[in-house]
Amino acid sequence: MGGPPPPPQHSHARGGTREEAVARELAADVLAPAAGAVDATGVLPSGHLDALAAAGLYGLTGPRSSGGLGADVATVAAVVEELAAGDLATTFVWLQHLGVVVRVAAHGPPPVRARLADLCAGRLRAGIALQAAVRPGPPAIRVRPDGGDLVLDGAVPWVTGWGAVDVVLVAARHGDDVVLVLADAVEGPTLAVGSQRMVAVQASATVELRLAGHRVPADRLVHRAPLAGWLAADAATLRVNGSLALGLALRCTRLIGPSPLDGDLAAVRARLDAATPEELPDARAEAAALAHRAAGALVAATGSGAVRAGSDAERTAREAVFLLVFGSRPAIRASLLSRLGAAD
Known part of the structure; x- marks a missing residue:
């Protein structure tokens, strides 16, 4: 049925930024050699994410004033492409974090922005739970104020990086608005997760997140926007x-x-x-x-x-x-x- 493919004869290097070159090197030296084992075991080595943090890539989209790299969209796209060529599971987990950094930098009130330096350094790692609240039909997750807290109820079918993230940016509906809340990624009586078995990137530790009267301090509110504007x-x-x-x-x-x-x-x-x-x-x-x-x-x-x-x-x-x-x-x-x- 044919033999193996010929060895690579070109690098596809496109020049580009220092960040792209760093990503290409990490993908070649760290991610790609272990990608088969990561897929086989379904376990993402913490060293992979630590290497991305040490290279400054957790702060790729963050402002320089908070220790980020302030990369533009073209640079971010090139870095994601190079890392995904090495190992999709690692890149998939890390990519969620970038979106949180962008939203915290753009909209976060002072108590949330105070954590931006830790986010950019990768000392605080984040995941997202955004689409369940905005897909067609009744909202899958809702939020309501109660005293000094925001109370979350509902379920999010896909949350990536469980066990490798410290916080999750949750989108929930309140009336006709979408509310973004930064919740701790810690299981308990009001926050539960169930594993998802997937055809690929099983090492991304993607779970279903279930919230039942889950309380988050009101100062964890990151942003609020009309649903129509979000869409x-x-x-x-x-x-x-x-x-x-x-x-x-x-x-x-x-x-x-x-x-x-x-x-x-x-x-x-x-x-x-x-x-x-x-x-x-x-x-x-x-x-x-x-x-x-x-x-x-x-x-x-x-x-x-x-x-x-x-x-x-x-x-x-x-x-x-x-x-x-x-x-x-x-x-x-x-x-x-x-x-x-x-x-x-």
Whole structure:
């Protein structure tokens, strides 16, 4: 059924910023060599996240005044792509943290902003629970004020990094508003989690979060915004998530060697970079479809070895399936179904 793919003959290095170079080195030296073991055991070594913190990458999106790197969107996207090429599970856990840093820096009141330096240094690590409160239908999670506390009730099906994060930024609904609350990631009588078994990135420790009368001090409120405004701004956040799919495609091109996929990757990257908020869902879908196609090409190039559980090709193919649905929106799903030939 064919032999293994040829050895990589090119590095795909694009120059870029110091942060991108640091990410490329970490991915090559720390993440990629252990990626197979991480996938097989379902356990993310704490040393992976510690290495990202030591390199300053937990503060990638943070303001320089708080010890962050103040990176622009292009730099963040390039760093995510390089890390995802090395190990998707590690990158998936770390990426959640960046969104919390951005929101705390932009909106956090003084008691929350006081923790920004610890967030940027990676001494305080964060996850997110944002989409359950804003998806169509009745709110999955609600918040109400009670004395000096905010009380949370409901369930969030996907919270990543449990056991590796200290706090979780929870989005909840109060009337027609979305309220962001920073809650401690500690189980107890009013906060419970259930493990989620996934096709890939099991080491990301993604759980279902259940809250029943869970109290958080009112000074942990990070931001409040009308639901309509939140939904209108959501598309602008999709660019960086697309770099996970680009990173997977980048891994495939490096393992396969020079091929037409190189040009496809550059074109999809350029389209994502240039997309307006209205164009981003379709560009995101194109990135996910490319990762899926590139993973298929890697399987074919690898040959019979690809059907062995634990091979790079087998793991990458499962991760490509995961990225077909990760961070999806109705417009992304519709575009993907069309690209994959399943739309009417």
